[in-house]
Amino acid sequence: MGKMKEIHLVKRPETTPTNEHIQLVDAETPEQSEGEVLVKPLYISVDPYMRGRMSNTKSYIAPFELNKPLEGGAVAQVVESSHEDLAQGDIVTGMIPWAEQAVVPGDSVRKIDPSLGPLSPTLHVLGMPGLTAYFGLTDIGQPKEGETVVVSGAAGAVGSTVVQIAKIYGCRVVGIAGTEEKIDFLKELGADATINYKTENVKEALKEKCSEGVDVYFDNVGGDISDAVYPLLNKFARIIQCGAIASYNKPGDQGPRMQMHLIKSSALMKGFTVGDYQERFGEGLKRLSTWLQEEKLTYKETVTEGFENVPDAFFGLFKGENIGKQLVKVADPE
Structure with missing residues (x-):
């Protein structure tokens, strides 16, 4: 021993x-x-x-x-x-x-x-984070060409893959992150607009950068950033609730009353974990590895x-x- x-x-x-x-x-x-x-x-x-x-x-x-x-x-x-x-x-x-x-x-x-x-990459773009991004966005988010997709925590392992898949689907992508280095990374990935939540007023920046509203919100963080997105939801918007890191270390954290926003927009909000899609991992990995080989995805x-x-x-x-x-x-x- x-x-x-x-x-x-x-x-x-x-x-x-x-x-x-x-x-x-x-x-x-x-x-x-x-x-x-x-x-x-x-x-x-x-x-x-x-x-x-x-x-x-x-x-x-x-x-x-x-x-x-x-x-x-x-x-x-x-x-x-x-x-x-x-x-x-x-x-x-x-x-x-x-x-x-x-x-x-x-x-x-x-x-x-x-x-x-x-x-x-087996641990990110070709692993759990990549599959999380793929199934969350494509299955729950159902992105369509020309729609506006907002991604919070956009420079992380899941978020950065979501940004790129949304671009592959022809969407307009707004990425939210917290440092200038991350903002530069999001621009490299092809994000159409970016918001630095530490230096900008998120509410005002979202109104300006989502002037036609939000069709898909891929939420990795929850908290105040998400509170600012809800009033901008378009009719039949989809909210993919993937993470809530803003609340993980705050026991009893309570947010807005969002029922009115959901009713007004007839929006769908669905939480998930990647394990929900276990039966389809083969399909997801095939798509992700093809995009990686075609250089449509980077990490x-x-x-x-x-x-x-x-x-x-x-x-x-x-x-x-x-x-x-x-x-x-x-x-x-x-």
């Missing part, structure tokens, strides 16, 4: 998570049983939804357990295998515990071919190096530090 490090949830946060809640701890390398594999993470994904799993509340996914490793999407390499379809050295992706080495059921990961290109990554920096990378999500997908590079494949 060797020594290694794990990252545990040691206390449930009530507001913003800090080092008091997540800690690096010493552990023994785990042993595997039949059908399991020992893996070493190469890239670890940190995502806003993980904040919900830190609270002990009923949700669409079980909460993290205290004094056990957190887990999330990762690309990993098989160190030892007791699974017939996986061999030492294989590269896999799946939900992996935050540990320098972890044992997972072989059936819970899928093998990826490293010859097809870089490994990291940006913010990569932090070192396993011990996973918590800081996660905390940075709530300060808006990342552009595109926030990843942590733990190791190179051997």
